[in-house]
Amino acid sequence: MAKAFAWMGLILVLVQGGALGRLARRYGETALLLVGEALTIVALVCLPRAASVPLLLWWLTPLAFGNSLATAVLPSLLTFHAPAQRRGEVLGLSSSMGSVGRIIGPLAGGALYDWGRPMPFWVGAALCGVALVLALGLPRRATKASLRAAE
Numbered sequence: 274m275a276k277a278f279a280w281m282g283l284i285l286v287l288v289q290g291g292a293l294g295r296l297a298r299r300y301g302e303t304a305l306l307l308v309g310e311a312l313t314i315v316a317l318v319c320l321p322r323a324a325s326v327p328l329l330l331w332w333l334t335p336l337a338f339g340n341s342l343a344t345a346v347l348p349s350l351l352t353f354h355a356p357a358q359r360r361g362e363v364l365g366l367s368s369s370m371g372s373v374g375r376i377i378g379p380l381a382g383g384a385l386y387d388w389g390r391p392m393p394f395w396v397g398a399a400l401c402g403v404a405l406v407l408a409l410g411l412p413r414r415a416t417k418a419s420l421r422a423a424e
Contacts, residue, residue: 280330284337289345302346302353303411309346310405312339317398321391343404350411 296305316336323329348364355363385392 276326277329277333281333281337284334285341288338288341293342293345296342297346297349302349303408305342305346306350306408306411307405309339309342309344310401310408312336313343314398314401314405315339317394317401321394354411 293305300308312335316332316334316339320329320332320336323332347367351363351367352360381396382393385396
């Protein structure tokens, strides 16, 4: 299990510490959110089938990469789309909801596990699917005009 956490941590560092800025400038935050959610969905659907450590590490790779992209670009997207006078409130609410998720998530995951080992993964994939559909409605790139309009 330590290898799995170390592997995911390495991917997070490489993506968020190195590649993210270049990827965001090239493709835009919305595209990175969409790719991140899609990778996370695929990984969550496939992870319950990982019957060995190599397969576990294989499916943790898109999970870590996708989650890293999605979580890193959310504050930027919130900043782009929130009115200037409410940005602090929106970012604070987002942070609070993340904390609530870290409380409810393990409890719900444990209850779902009682219904079957794959259930937490599949429900997580479905929730990411909802996020993906919602993100499809976002503009592909924030423009200088849209940023000025949000001011």
